[in-house]
Amino acid sequence: MDYALLISRLGNQIREKRMNRGLTQAQLAELAGLTRYKIIAVEKGTLSVGMIAYARMLAALDCELAVIPAAMPTLEELGGLFE
Numbered sequence: 001m002d003y004a005l006l007i008s009r010l011g012n013q014i015r016e017k018r019m020n021r022g023l024t025q026a027q028l029a030e031l032a033g034l035t036r037y038k039i040i041a042v043e044k045g046t047l048s049v050g051m052i053a054y055a056r057m058l059a060a061l062d063c064e065l066a067v068i069p070a071a072m073p074t075l076e077e078l079g080g081l082f083e
Helices: 003-020 025-032 036-044 051-060 075-081
Strands: none
Touching (some): 003 036, 003 051, 025 051
């Protein structure tokens, strides 16, 4: 499994949680003690974001990270790898 795909999936899941809670990126940034730019980087799947930023965002969303077997990439995800 490509690590960039895993980071992308995590960013998408965090974005979904944020939106389901009715939070803007700025509001989540304030709750997590991060900048809005860091929230954007995580949601975009930027590879250079440190684990502490993920931990702070997950804590602000009252979520935790669980390790599960990776699912096969979807056709949409595969297409995104070639952009």
